[in-house]
Amino acid sequence: MYPYNTENDGFKYNDTFTHSSWLLFIKNRLEVVKDLLKEDGLVFIQCDDNEQAYLKVLADEVFGRENYLNQVSVKMKQTSGASGGGEDKRLKKNIEYILIYTKNMNSENGFKKFNDFYDEVELFEYLETMKQLKKSWKYTRILKSVGTKEHIKTLTDGSGEPIEVYTHKGVVLEPIKKVMEEENLTEAECYLKYFDKIMRDTNAQSSIRTRVMEGVTGDHELLSIEYVPRSGKNKNKVTTVYYKGAKCDQIAWLSDIAVKRGKYIFKLEKAGTFWDGFPLNNLTKEGGVLFPNGKKPELLLQRIIEIATDEGDLVLDFFSGSGTTAAVAHKLGRKWIAIEQMDYIDEITKTRLKRVINGEDGGISKLVNWNGGGSFVYFELKRYNQAYQDGILAATSKGELDSIYNEMAQNAFLKFWFDKKDFEREESFRALSLDDRKVLLLQVLDENQLYLNHADMLDSKFKVTQEEIALTDKFYGAPNV
Incomplete structure (x- = not known):
């Protein structure tokens, strides 16, 4: 995040540079960023449209065009009502931009992929859209009971590790419509009640499924396997996978693509390069410190940190402002370094981070079950x-x-x-x-x-x-x- 070269930036740096001096100011810092990045490290540079086009060219020069990954558009302001107002001849600005670069895309140890991240759509709004588009929805059955399981075989994966195979008897599998009728439930009530048991079967192509198909004979209503994946979201965890019928169709669960929160279910959609839905009202007070301009929502920083890092990784913010990046990194179990040269660091930045350690419950705290803890060390550079x-x-x-x-x-x-x-x-x-x-x-x-x-x-x-x-x-x- 950098000063935007406007007269309204909350950083209070010299934010009315000439165009050329602003580019030099940023260039010097981007060169330091590149030196400090790991081979697979990422840099996120947020700006508005005053210098966005020139910043992209400058960042291409510093990092190399081949190391450019994405430009994300982020909704950072609410639009006005029908009465309009504000910017006269121009459309109202409510979007900012995040340029994302890595250090060395082509290195053996370079960047491979972002961590998975998703947008959320209320399930029944999504289903209504599917109906209007005349598209089918596959998650329409409930595996009420997997019955009793019996071990029948041990196979091995490509690394020679065991795959334990079980057959199931007394399986209860029913369509959602039938369950709704039998239990006098609405569609929404049925989905909420049986959320963890709603499924579909798929013809998923995987080496594990192939080994099961080739290694198991006979007709089985339901098979399950237990094994430890070597990659993916369940890496190094004992994982159970179910297969249905003679064709060994793999069962996929609604809970793998959706989340339930109270009385609502949200379908998870792979996020793209337009991000919105961040809380913007009362943002200036988030974190328990008042910072009128330039503050970023904790949810935005959560998304950036979670898609780019794992627990224990190091996050660096060159312009820490009110300390949002450091606060979120701390709550997410990352190590962090925050740099700030303005004199509000004592009253605002340090105060906010002390509140985080003491368990403040704002921002993303409730989402990640933050209860406080940890520590930080504060250094001030020798003044000259x-x-x-x-x-x-x-x-x-x-x-x-x-x-x-x-x-x-x-x-x-x-x-x-x-x-x-x-x-x-x-x-x-x-x-x-x-x-x-x-x-x-x-x-x-x-x-x-x-x-x-x-x-x-x-x-x-x-x-x-x-x-x-x-x-x-x-x-x-x-x-x-």
Whole structure:
């Protein structure tokens, strides 16, 4: 997530760059991102349409076009009612964009695929659409009972691991319509009552099914197998699969493609590149901290983190803002690093993350059963030009400013165009008011050197203490000297 180069961005960075300086600002950071990414790592860059087209070209240059994966459109604002208003000649902007790149698509250890993720559609709305389109719906039978099972054979998979095969007697399999009539249930009531037992049979082509068909003789109403898959969503877990009839048709469960929540069932649809449904009302207060602009919904970050990472993976946010990425990563069992240079980090970002550790129940907390726990370590970079900036802003007299300037002229990092002789010969500077002098001195400071570079910490002129050096070495590793 990056500053968007608008006048409304909540990050409070210099967000009114010229077009070229904004691209340079982003380019420098994308190059660092690329260096830090693992071979199969992913970067998600969210922006609006002010710079989206140019950002895509820039990211292609940094990461390589072959490493571009997707551009996702995200609904981030509600549209106005019929009265309209807002943007006059232009359509209302309610979409933002996420560019997704990997580091090395063609590497042996490079990116393979996203984790599965789904949109949700209320089941009976979906069924109504199916009827209107005159398409058939296959999940129309209930396996009320699998009867009693009897072990009949042990087969092996391609790795030589066992596949235990069972036959079943006394199976009860009935159409949903028949069950509705017998039990006087509506269609919705029947689906809710028997959600975990509603099924269809499929002609699924798999090596395991082939082994069962070839290895089992005789006519069996229902077979089941127990084995441990070596890949897929049930990897390394004991898994049961059922096969029906002489053709060994594999049974597929409604519960594999849908979820039940209370009185509702939602069908899961593979998500594409348009994402919506995120809570946008009262978003500024999510996480228990007020952040008026630029805050992202926790549900959006949950989707990004879950499709791109596994538990224990490391998530890095270069512009952490109110700390949404770190908060969600923490709740999802990921390690994380959050970077922020604005002064609201103490009141907002750190406060929010402390609330997460203490078990705050907002955002995605209830969805993932978050009850608190964990910890984080907070470091502040050694200030350099930032110290001069703070001194200028706090000065109460021209004499104080003169003292700060004299030290700046000797030790600070100043803008490349600054000429000390010309500046000191400029009589108009002496005539400026205190506030106008502050503005001019702030303009002289190089804002890219607000903090001391790691490589400069051993230079005595920067007055880094031995304690600070020891802590830095422990965090980064000792520099090569």
